[in-house]
Structures are given as C-alpha cells and as structure tokens.
Amino acid sequence: MRKIEAVDFFYLSMPEVTTEGDGSQDALLVRVAAGGLVGWGECEASPLVSIAAFVCPMSHGACRPVGASVLGQRLESPEDIYRIASQIELDSMDLLQAPHTWSGVEIALWDLLGKDRQQPVWRLLGYRESFRKLPYASQLFGETPAQTYERAAAARQQNFRAVKFGWGPIGRGDLKTDVEHFSAAREGLGKDSLLMVDVGQIFGDDAEGAAARLPMLEKIGAVWLEEPFHTSALDAYASLSRKGNLKLAGGEGAHNFYMAQHLIDYGRVGYIQVDCGRIGGIGPAKRVADYAASRAVTFVNHTFTSHLALSASLQPYAGMRSDEICEYPFAPKPLARELTSNHLERDSQGYVAVPESPGLGIDINIEAARRYLVDVEIKVKRNVLFTSSDQM
C-alpha cells in the first residue's frame, strides 16, 4: 500500500516584495513523496502562515495541524484524496488557514497520482478530452490613464485577444479618473479584443459606489466586472447584478465549495473564478465547475503565479468546451517564470492547451527555485517544528 511519506514546503520569494497587487512576488511550493513517486503543488498566499498551519501544535480535537491528517495516509486513488479532505474539514475545522495549506498539498497529490497512472490529472477527474483555452493577459491598471493605455497597447502588440486590467487606482479616487482608465484600456486594446475589469473588492459592500462605474464599463464593452465586493458580500453582488446588463465575476477568495456555490446562487455572478491554491485544491474546484455548468454560469480559473499553479487551475474545467476563457499571468515576476522548466505557451492562434503529459505536466526547475528559497525556522517549546531545506 502506498502511503504519504513526506510533505516538504519551499517558501520562495523575490528579494524585494512591494505593495503592488502582484501575487507572483512569492510562492509556497509543496512537494509530496509517496512510494518512490513525487508530486508538486503550490499554495496561494502567505507562505509562512500556511507552513505554520501544517506544523502547529494541536489546540484540541477540531483544531489539529493539517499535517496530522496527511502524513502516513494511504494514497492509491482519487478517493484517498477526497477522504483526507473530509478529515481535514472536521479535524482542522477551527484552524482558519487550513484550506490554504491543504490546497497546495492536494494539488501535489493529484500530480503524484497522475504520474503513477501515466495520465494527465484531467483524465483522473473523468474528462475524456481537453479543450484549449483562450488566455487573457492579466495585468494591473497603470498609475495614470496614459500608463494604462500603454499597457493595453503592449498586450495588443503581443497578440493577446483578451486582456484583463485590475486593481491600481480604481475606486480609490473619483469616478472621473476611473472612467478615464476604462476608456484608455479600450483605446489601447482596440475594439476587437475582449476586455475584463477587476477592482479587487474596493467597494466593500457598497453597491451604489460600484453601480456608478457600470455605464462606462458597458460602454467600453467590458466582458465582466470582477470582485466589486468582499467575497462574502452576497447581497451587494446580487443587488449590483440587477442594476445593469454587465455580468459580474468573483470567487477567487472562496476557501471551500460552498462559498463559490453561494456566489452563483445568491450573488448571481455570471463567471465563477476559482483559485485551486485556496479553495482546497483541484477536487473542490472540479465540483464548482460541475455546479456552474448546471447553473449556466461560466467557470474561469484564477491564477497569478507560476505555470505549475496555472496547469493545476486548468484541470478542473479542461474538459468543458464552452468555458473557454482562462486567466494567464501576463508579466509575472522572474521567480514565477523561472520556477518551472516548461511553460504553457500560446499556440499560433493565441490559445493554450492543457498538458497531455502525466500529472500536471509541469517540471520544476530546482536550481532556479533554490535561488529564491527563503530561510525559515519555527520553534515551539525549543523543538524545531519547521526548518527550510534546500534538499529539493
């Protein structure tokens, strides 16, 4: 019987991390070893805290470290992954960070199972074929409308047929400035590209504030308005969805299946965006993809880091032909680019194929990763619970 023998975390970071909304500035890489095989995964956000949630001392029976439910467990089929996930839901119920930590481990378990069976993960999920996706270049608004225009023009130059602008100054100043940014984005892209807008929860639960931006977003033909509100502000989502014709998108903050389900049912989003590195991995993301299909809502991945995370995020909807759009980090930091030896490059028509090779189909560039490794040590009662290793 194959058992999970080791789970190793590698906290990687750019030498300098800034306050810009760019999630590729650090990464938490996860390696799982079982029965002579190795699988790789990635957790989204706050490496130190996610590591702590794997190794922390137990607080009580419903607040155990994630590691307690993973190490030594049987790993022979997808059912084993689902079983471990259920156990964590109960045994780490009161450990809020647990889903983020588990996400990266879960992804690595799928990668490992795929390598064992010599099949891509999407086949293990039950898909018979995969469909290529249309990547949108995901980037931030400029500081000024002129800079936004330049970024749009650059994306067009690189033949992206879809571009998303996010965060930056939107919602932080006056309406007029926002309108100028929206307009500059469309001008820079030209009229034929798909254009999405992401405002990073800036309106909290203020549906009126967000609604003021709708006319201009409709005028520039935006495909969606993403994350106007806090992930859990379902009533604000529902209210805004009734104020215009623009579809809303959200869900990257969902840390379980239910949160995504409620954005669909109660928040009335038209696009549900799932980050496999947060929602608990590929399993719950697939469940969201199935649910979205049953509700005529479009599934989209959320990914702003490496191509390992990108491949993981495509698996849950690889076999869904009509969910065609995918997020594609346009200008990630060198760390995110160098972390993998191979990349999901666009084909001549601008599409990206989900890998056919076993597991996630992504190789880790160990030498490159080692250059970004952050030294971490966590001691409790003078015992070392975690120390970073460059034994990759």
Add this chain to the structure above:
Amino acid sequence: MRKIEAVDFFYLSMPEVTTEGDGSQDALLVRVAAGGLVGWGECEASPLVSIAAFVCPMSHGACRPVGASVLGQRLESPEDIYRIASQIELDSMDLLQAPHTWSGVEIALWDLLGKDRQQPVWRLLGYRESFRKLPYASQLFGETPAQTYERAAAARQQNFRAVKFGWGPIGRGDLKTDVEHFSAAREGLGKDSLLMVDVGQIFGDDAEGAAARLPMLEKIGAVWLEEPFHTSALDAYASLSRKGNLKLAGGEGAHNFYMAQHLIDYGRVGYIQVDCGRIGGIGPAKRVADYAASRAVTFVNHTFTSHLALSASLQPYAGMRSDEICEYPFAPKPLARELTSNHLERDSQGYVAVPESPGLGIDINIEAARRYLVDVEIKVKRNVLFTSSDQM
C-alpha cells in the same frame, strides 16, 4: 494623539493537549499598549498560526501581515477600531488567518478604550443598560450514555438551569446510540432544565443524516440543535430547518459579519452563535446582534475558554433583554480558569451579570498565565520575527 505602541501575544497551553473537543486547552492572550494604557484580548484557536499572521512577511499589497495595519495607528475612539478593521479587510484580504488574529487584538482595543473612558465596553457600543444572562453549562457528551447521564446529574447538582451537551460520539456511530445519549442527558437533568444539543458539524452537508435525529431531539424537548453542518453548508441548514419544529443554532465558525448574516437569511437558523475571538472581535459581533434582532433571531455568545473571552463575548448583546441565554464554560481546564483573577460568577438565581467596571472588567492573573506560557520563536531570513516573552 494616542497611538498603538505595542501588541504582544502570549501563547498559553496546558502541559498536555488531547484530541477531546475542549477549546480551553490552550489560549492566545493579546496585550495592546497605547498612551500609558493597556488592554487585553484573546484569539480563539491555533495560537502559533495566529501569531504568524501578525508577523509574516508581506506577500503582496493585498496579503500584508495584520501587524502592518495595527501598529502605530491612532486609537482614540471606536471609529478608529472600525477603520483599522476595514483596512485589514483590504490589506490582508488574501491572508485567510487574518480575522482570527485580528479578533484578539480588536477585543484588547475595546478593553483599552473602555479603561480610558472609565466605561464598560457595552456602553461604548451604545447600550444604556445591560441585562443579566442565563448561563448554560457547556460540556461534552460522555463516552457512554451512562457517563452522559452522570454529567447531566452533576450539572443539575450545581444548579444550572440550562445545559448543553456537545460533540463526543454523536453522529459517529449508529442512530440508536445517539438516541440513548439524548435520552440519558434529559433523564440526568430532570424535566425542568433547558437542554441544548451540539453535534459539531458531524453531518457535513447531509441533511438526511441529521434529520434522523430530529424526532428524539423534539421528544426530549431540546431548545436547539447546534452545528449539524459545515458553517458554510447553508442549503443543508435550510433544508433541515424545514423538516421539523426544532430550531437550529450555528455561527461559531463565522469569520466575518456576512457569514453570520447568511446563516440567518439563507440557513434559517433560530439562534445565531458568535465567537468574538473569530468573527473579527466585538464590533462585527455587535453588528450581528443588531441584524439578528431585526430578523427575530436570538443572539447567543460562543465561548469555551477563559472569562476574559466570556466577558468579551457578552458585550455585543449585553443590552438586549430578550436574548437571555449565554454559553458558560462549565468545566474549563485550569489554564482557562486561572488566567483571570476575577470571574463572572452566577448569582443566587443562577444568572450572570455583564461587568460594570471599565473595559471588559476582567483582570489578568499574570503569575498564573506565566506558568502556562509556551516558548515560541519564528525566524525568517535569519531575522527573529517573533519570540515569546514572559514580560507580562
């Protein structure tokens, strides 16, 4: 202008922590210092991980450590607390553990403000008077029905007029065993006591499994069935609420206002239970209490640790006469009992009064706390980000 000068965390633990569902086995005590004053608070669950979320390196602009939004901030009025909370919502959006960390800090800020103004916190929240609460003894089911009977008889002996049994074997074996436990609890208590039942999310989202327990729970006159499901399994809550007359209770897992709101609106609970040490502190808990009142839902505190946490958890609904029941740790571990020098003891009629003294009205027993202090050190890039101190 008064500024937040220091925030110190003290990780306390019993020498041995077991897998029983008893949250009083450890504690994360928080001390805030500002302008010569000191306030105390407590975070619920996983001290190491909550500490890490305060000191971790920034991952990007929306994943900053909680400490970055707290240290150096102005603290002169409740509005300052709300402002810091909003900033954390945006700047630590992608740091899942942040609400748990912030909760303990927020409670300490209210304590400090109350001491400054020489008023109990409930007055700062706008209440003119406070109403005493009827505590229910909160304890675990026994291993066997006979043990459950004994525990019920013991609580009756100590004149508790309301008792809650939780967790233990319920939902893990067959229906017959559960029914025997329910029946033993009622027999041990006698017919006049209020009896609540808490099953600790054991049914996941299986409404049928939970529904099988309803007839017996109705027969023994249970006041509520608590946490049959995952905190976010709103549809299962709604479905079960329609299957019988028994009111459902839940909400302790809510880590923001919205989650509690949705349990009321979509999950149709009759009792909304809020843990101030998780939901983001006293401010959002008060918002839930107001919302519950507008929906004819009863607010109840969730508390299983010290009397510092107990006092904090009573403030949000201190002034609501009709929300009379309160959770009261019946047999906490010595750590939780010894942590405070004074306690909220029951009066001759079995009621508990919310303190009238400034802040939370609870004094920390520093010598006792020091005996339970756990030594922690977190280093990143060879810099010590956190080291525990016994300078209490």
